[in-house]
Every structure is written in C-alpha cells, then in structure tokens.
Amino acid sequence: MVRQIGVISNLPKMDRPGSSSLPVPREVVPVAEYVRMSTEHQQYSTQNQQKVIRDYALRRGMSVVRTYIDAGKSGLRLDGRDALKQLIHDVETGQANFQAILVYDVSRWGRFQDADESAYYEYVCRRAKIAVHYCAEQFENDGSPVSTIVKGVKRAMAGEFSRELSAKVFSGQCHLIELGYRQGSSPGFGLRRMLRGADGREKGQLKRGEHKSIQTDRVILVPGPPDEVETVQGMYRAFVEEGKSEGEIARSLNARRITTGWGAPWTRVAVHRVLTNEKYIGNNVYNRVSSKLGKRPVVNPKEMWIRRNTAFEPIVSQELYFKAQAIIAEQARKLTDLELLDQLRHLMERKGKLSGPLIDESEELPSSIVYRSRFGSLIRAYRLVGYTPGHDYQFLETNKQLRLMHAAIVQDMVERIRQFGGSVTRDLLTDLLTVNEEFTASLVIARCRCTTAGSYRWLIRLDSGLGPDITVAVRMDADNRAALDYYLLPTVDMTVEKLLLAEYNDFGLDTYRFATLDFFVGMARRTPIQEPA
Helix, strand or coil: CHHHHHHHHCCCCCCCCCCCCCCCCCCCEEEEEEEEEECCECCCCHHHHHHHHHHHHHHCCEEEEEEEEEECCCCCCCCCCHHHHHHHHHHHCCCCCCCEEEECCHHHHCCCCCHHHHHHHHHHHHHCCCEEEECCCCCCCCCCHHHHHHHHHHHHHHHHHHHHHHHHHHHHHHHHHHCCCCCCCCCCCCEEEEEECCCCCEEEEECCCCCCCCCCCEEEEEECCHHHHHHHHHHHHHHHCCCCCHHHHHHHHHHCCCCCCCCCCCCHHHHHHHHHCHHHHCCEEECCEECCCCCCCEECCHHHCEEECCCCCCCCCHHHHHHHHHHHHHHCCCCCHHHHHHHHHHHHHHHCCCCHHHHHHCCCCCCHHHHHHHHCCHHHHHHHCCCCCCCCHHHHHHHHHHHHHHHHHHHHHHHHHHHCCCCEEECCCCCCEEECCCEEEEEEEECEEECCCCCEEEEEECCCCCCCCEEEEEEECCCCCCEEEEEEEEHHHCCCCEEEECCCCCHHHHCCEECCCHHHHHCCCCCCCCCCC
C-alpha cells in the first residue's frame, strides 16, 4: 500500500505546462516549445511536433528550455488549454525564461473561429519581445507584409477547417441516424446499447463508459433488464390509465427505492423525460439540441430534428405513448406570461419561498424549465413576483447538479476499474471505494468560484473522517458543468483538511494533477506474473 502511494508522490508533472529550466550554453538562444494534439486532428502526435521543433531549433542555434503541452485539446477556444494559458501568463508576468516560442504550425497555435483571437495571443507575446516561430510553415514569421498576409490566410484556413469538419461529421451522424443507428452515449433508463458489426450481427451490449473500438461497428438501442422495462411501462400506465401526475409517479418510484439510470432519486422532471422520449417506442431522434464549434447549446425546432421511426425494438406501445403526449399537451397548453407569474406568486404565498425543485414538484405549475425559457432565468421570474432569495440560488442549483455528478463519477470509476481486471467494493453510505483490497479512495468535487478580481479558485475539503488512502478531487470548469481536471491526493502527503487551489499552483501540488482518471484507473490493472519454467 505504501509503495502505491509512493509512486503517486514521485510522479513527474503530467500535462502541466512550465517544466523546470534546463542549463543553456551562453551563446545559445533559450526558447520554449508549444505543442497541441486535438481529438479532431490526430495524425500529428505531440512527439512528431516536438521532433520538427527540435530540428528547427538545432539549425538556428536555439535550445528548448521549457515545454508547454496541450494533449487532446481542441484549438477552437482558449478554455481548457491549460498549457497555452500558462504560456501567456508566464509571458505577461515576466516569468518567461526564454526569448522565443516555437510552434509546429499556425493550426497548432489554434483553430480559433475568429482569426483575430489567434493574432491577439501572438501579439501578447510579441509585445513582451518574445517572437513566435511556426517551424513547419513555408514562410518566415518576420513581420513582413508577405508573412502577415500568408499568416492571416493560414489562420482563416485553420478556422475554416474546423467548420468544414463539423459540417462533415454532422452530415455523417445524420446519415447514420436515418439508417437506424444510435448517436450519443447514455441509452436512458430501461434501455441498453447493443454493438453491431459491419455484417449486422450483434456483438454484445456496451456497458456505461464503454465505446466501440472498430470504426465500422454501429450501435443500436435494445430493451434493458426486464425490471427496468416493466418500470417504464408501469410509469406510462400510471400516467395514462390511473391518472397519476408525474410528481406522484416520482414519489412512488422513490418509495420503492427505484433509482434512475445514474443512481439518483426520481424527480418530476426525470419522469417527464421518460414520458416524452420517442426512443421508448423505437424512434431514433437526433439534433434536438446542438452545440457546434464550442458554442452554447441551442434547442432546435422540430423541423430541424433528424429521425428514423421504428428503428429499435419498442418497450412501450405507440397507443400508450401518444395518449401520454395528448395528456401532456393538454396540461402544457400555452399560458400567458401573466398566468405563469400568477401561478408562481400563489406558490410563493403558500410556501413562503421559491426554488427550482419546489416549482418542479408542484403539480399546479409547469416545470422550472418553462420559467427559465420564458423569462430568461428563474431569478428574473422571482423578481417579477416580488421574491428575493435569501441566498445564492444559482449556488444551490449548482450543488444539486454536482451531487448527481458525484454519484455518476463514482459509478464510472467502479465500472472502469473492473474493466481493467481489478476488484472494487463501494460503501453505499459513504461512496468509499476499496480497490483490490489494497487501498481505499474517496471522491470529492470542488466547484469553481470566481473571485472579484476575475480569477478562479477551488476549495477541496479532504474527508479525514473516512481516512481514504487517496482522495480523488475533481475540479469543475468555470460553468460548473464538466470536469476540468483531477487531483490524486495521497493522505500520507496531505497535512491539512482543506486545500485552496488557484488556476496554476506550485510544482509540489500540481504534481498530483491529471487531465483524466486514466492513471487512477490504471492503478487497479492486474498483471499476471509468469512462473519460471
């Protein structure tokens, strides 16, 4: 056990910019290298980029003293590219111990949709008297009119490549939807993903977190375990035949200790999603919501949806499904803004307060989603009825989402460890994991907070009561919607109960930082030792 912890404690910095400086001969120009490999363009690995950069440096009497690596990062935006952020930070704060920056080509610097953004980051470096060299390009980045024109064209081409690729990928996905294949990850409660080969034969069900490994394989939806199928059918019967509301159905499921596919309690909204999703009658629907090129998700009108009817085996009859839709449509008849606010005001008077969960659980009101859509946000709707929350409402909403995410991440860790051949037990009360009967691990999620100065901070609370050997700390992104990175913190090295992290921390702390959970899961891998002959 001690040996495992020691491995983590002495790990080299992973995916973290700004390695320690190397000795540089007097007459050699010290430079930094920036390399990026995205999931959209894999033929140039970071190693191949570095080889070209090092050859370029050798020919010009330069020595690479610092390396900044963004591995598996899209170049569409600066968000998520920690290495480039660190590079810009080092340049702006005077911490750069180099005189130039070497990049493989213009596209590796970024495929920003606004070419001026790419130019701005280069300008920041040039303003600090640090030049940017594009080593694989056929032009010299010397500020001449020719290089400026060519570079501008290259930047525009880099952005256009992403747009064209996005259009091609979307077109391909739509074609597969029309052929009846599933596009997306979670199948939903009562359903499972089935892998099919190029010959159409079924190859087995995919578990959560598993993905197809062969390009020509396809995925369809099939009925899940019989108890889940019966639960879905029972939800429809209760709603249509028994006249129960979505809230009543949710309370009934929770009373029977039936959880959602993510292990969370049922809510009125969760039941509503089951009752309105066409996949339960076998229809394959895509492009309800789209988010392209790093932009915010957009809810698309029905005419933009891509569909294939009767693509999968249904688990609910069409007659029952459409009866449910008729009831929902009648309940959700178009209310005016005044009617919506009047209902919200009556709820406030009865309960003495307002909240998203309170609205969702109220049988008389439409869901909180309707209020967000109609008035822009719940806070604005509250103000219109004269209600001022006594606390940060968004904070509570975020915490609710993080609690759901906590359960999902723990379950994903369990499944991935078992896939690697490891054994893991999970304490259902504390979520403490015991891996291979060798070490224990717990998960904490740190929400992102923005200071008044505009910087980000994360507070990690170590659970000394559980006493895990390793605490897996998840740092959330600025929107608190997705994981930014992970810290594997050995208890033996932690002397405090709380850690306050900034965007960039000292080497001793960021030694424990990882871009994914692959290393943690890999610790559970079991390797057989061959006996001597």
